[in-house]
Amino acid sequence: MKTIQAVARYLPEKCGGIQIRLSELLPVLQAYGVESKIAAAQDGKHENTYIHNGIEVYRYPVFPQPKAEPNHGELLHGRFEYFERWLKEQKADIYHQHQWTPKCGLPHLRLAKELGMVTVVSIRLPNPVCQRETLMLNGQEVCDGKIDEVRCSHCCGVPSVISDSAIKKLAHTPLSISNIASKILHQFRKVPAPINNAATALLTPVSLPAYIAARRQGLLEMAKFADCIVTLSDRLYETLLLNDVPQEKLIICKTGVPDVFITSTQNVKKVANKALRVVFLGRWNRNKGIHILVEAIKSLPTELPIELTIYGSAVDDEKYREDIIQSIKDESRICVAETLTREELPFVLATYDILALPAQWFDVRPMSILEGYAAKLPVLGSDVGGVNELIKHNIDGLLLPPTDVKAWAEAFRQLSTNPNLLSKLRQGIQPIRTMSMEAIDTVNLYQSILEEKASQAKSSVSDRLNFTQVVGTM
Secondary structure, three states: OEEEEEEOOOOOOOOOHHHHHHHHHHHHHHHOOOEEEEEEEEEOOOOEEEEEOOEEEEEEEEOOOOOOOOOOOOOOOOOHHHHHHHHHHHOOOEEEEOOOEOOEOHHHHHHHHHOOOEEEEEEOOOOOOOOOOOOEEOOOEEOOOOOOHHHHHHHOOOOOOOOHHHHHHHOOOOHHHHHHHHHHHHHHHHOOHHHHHHHHHHHHHHHHHHHHHHHHHHHHHHHHHOOEEEEOOHHHHHHHHHOOOOHHHEEEOOOOEOHHHHHHHHOOOOOOOOOEEEEEEEEEOHHHOHHHHHHHHHHOOOOOOEEEEEEEEEEOOHHHHHHHHHHOOOOOOEEEEOOOOOOOHHHHHOOOOEEEEOOOOOOOOOHHHHHHHHOOOOEEEEOOOOHHHHOOEOOOEEEEOOOOHHHHHHHHHHHHHOHHHHHHHHHOOOOOOEHHHHHHHHHHHHHHHHHHHHHHHHHHHHHHHHHHHHHHHO
16 A cells, blocks of 8 residues: 655744644554655755655645645645656555645645545644634634634734725635735834724724635535545544535544653653643744743742743744743743653653643644643643543642633642642543554555545446446447
C-alpha cells in the first residue's frame, strides 16, 4: 500500500504537533506494510527531496507567497506545476492531506482525486470551519462551530451597526475586492488609533463576510473531493455535521502517544517535591493561555509552595513572548526553560506534579494531556472542546473556565495545600491510547476505503457490461 502524506511544511524546519506526530506515526505504519512519502510545501522557487526519520520527503516550491484568504487556497499557488508533476509520478494508492491552507489545500486534494487516488483529509485544527480559528464565540465562550455569515462576521469584528441583511449581501462580494480591502486595512494598522479604527469599521465589512462564505464553500468542496474526512474529536465530528458535511464521509480516529514514550516514563522513578511543580508545554501563542497561568501564580501569596516552568516551543507571537517574560522578571516562582527534545520530554515530565493547559481555543486533541498522563501527571485544563474530552473533572484532573484567573489560582492553591487531592487525581489516571493503536486503526481505515473503492469499480464495470448486453439485444 503506497500513500502520500501531504502537509504545508515539514521537519527539520520548526514545526508544530501535526508534523511531529506524523514523523512518529509513519515508521509505525511502515511496520504494518504501509509505504509513505511526505509531500510538503516550502517557500521559494525550487524543489528538493531528502530523507527524514527514514521517510522520503518531497518539498514542492510555493512562489510567490499566496494570499491567506480564502483559507483553502481557491486558486493554484505559484509553481503548483511542480507538485502536479511529482504527484502524477508517484502512482500512489492513497493521498492523505493533514492541513487545509493555501499551500496545502483544495487544489492539491482535487488533483489527487482527479488522478484516481483514494483521498483522505484529517482535520486537526479548527481553521476549516472557524474564521477566528479558535471556535470561541467573540473570543470568550465555546462556539458550536456552525458557519453563519452574520454571526461569524460580528464575532470577527464587523460592527454591530451593520445589519444582518447587509452582511448577507456583502458575503457575495468578489474575493478580489475583499482581498484589496484586507490589504488596505493591513496598511492602516501602523497609523494612529482613530484613523485605524475608522478604517477597520469601513473595510472589515467588505472583506470578512466574503471570506466566511468562502470558508464554508471550501469545507463543502473538501467533502466533495475527499473520500473520507478524519476528525480527532467527538466535538469536531458534531461541528462538521452541523456544517452539512455528509456523515458517511466522517470517521473519528484519535491520536495516540508513541509506545516508546510510555515505556520511558515507566522507567523513571517519581520523586516527592517540596513545592507543587507545575509545567506548561506549548507554543508562544496567546491562544495557548500562558498569560492565564502567569497571572494566576502571581496572584497567590508568596509563601505558597508552588513553581511554574514554561517550556515554550515555537514562537508564533514574539511580542506575546516578550510581554510574558517582562511580566515575570521579578517573580521567582515562574521560570522559562529551553524547548525539550522528544527524547528528554518523558524524563523531565516525571519531575513535575501537574501539567497545566489553559487553552483559549478549541484545542482539537492536545497530545500534551496524554503525555502528561503517561508521566502520571494530573492535568489542569480549560473547559473547552478537545480538552474536556480528555480530562475527567475531579478524577484525573480539573476543568476550569478558560479566562477565569481566580479559578486557576484557587485550583493551584488547593493542590499546593492539599496533597490528598493531588494523590487522588494521580490515582484516577487510566491507561492511555498508544500510537500502535492509532496505527492499526489507520491501516484498517485505509484498507476499508480501498476495498470500498475496488467494490465500486467492480460494480461499475458490471453495470456497463449489463448495459452493453441489453443494448446488444435491442
